[in-house]
Amino acid sequence: MSETLKMDDFMMDARGRLVPKTMIPEIDRERHDLVNEIVDAAKNLQKAMVEFKARAMGDVQAFVDLSAEKYDVVLGGRKGNTSLVSFDGRLKVQIAINEHLTFDERLKAAKALIDECITAWAEGSRDEIKTIVMDAFQVDKEGKLNTGRIIGLRRLAIDDSNWLKAMEAISDSMQVVGSKTYLRVYERASADDRWVPVALDLAAL
Known part of the structure; x- marks a missing residue:
């Protein structure tokens, strides 16, 4: 059986x-x-x-x-980053908040104003700036804009009424759609050395 x-x-x-x-x-x-x-x-x-x-x-x-x-x-x-450092200056705990930004329809108005600026500068000597501007509005393979490059345009010191309006439109069009909080831990041999991350990622060990 x-x-x-x-x-x-x-x-x-x-x-x-x-x-x-x-x-x-x-x-x-x-x-x-x-x-x-x-x-x-x-x-x-x-x-x-x-x-x-x-x-x-x-x-x-x-x-x-x-x-x-x-x-x-x-x-x-709880917005903002926080860093706590040990008394001996060798250890640091950092909480960093990265916001995810997007742009609403007002970005199109900003782009139109910027295009007017580029047209007006066509005969000028601002080729480098024109390249920076055009690169900022290039999309990646997923069709997404590079938010960092667009925001970086606001740091350009350009005294032009249309440009200033465009920068205002960019600021107004920015929307926070989410955020992610990171906990990072660092150490160093002495207070004068560079911070070295304490790896918590298996791939980094």
């Missing part, structure tokens, strides 16, 4: 089929166990890192609030 087979006697393959373990080569079973062991450990590490980030950011915010209370100041919101 044959034994009754149990679920533990089978393994599911990539197609979702149950295959008796007796039909699976030992090396395949060992590979399966190794991959599962590493992935499980990675998931546990990921969970620990998520908990560490939340705890560290909470502790930094609590310290910032405590520091503000000593001066009877209430800090509103």
Whole structure:
């Protein structure tokens, strides 16, 4: 009389089929166990890192609030970057907030005004500036504009009424569509050395 087979006697393959373990080569079973062991450990590490980030950011915010209370100041919101440095100047914890920007329809008005400026400068000697402007409005492979280049146009010192209107339109068209908060940790051998990130990315280890 044959034994009754149990679920533990089978393994599911990539197609979702149950295959008796007796039909699976030992090396395949060992590979399966190794991959599962590493992935499980990675998931546990990921969970620990998520908990560490939340705890560290909470502790930094609590310290910032405590520091503000000593001066009877209430800090509103969480916008902005924060850096805490150890007393010996060797360790630093930094919270950085990167905002994701986009532009609304007013950017088209800015581009039209800028085009008028370029037309007016056609006979002038501002070829370098024209190149910078045209590059700023180039799109990438996904058809997206480079927000950094467009915002950078506002730093150009150009005294032209249309240009100034265009820069105002750019400022008005900017919209914050989201943000991401980063926790970074640094160390250095002495207060005079450069900061070296404490790598929390497996690829950087």
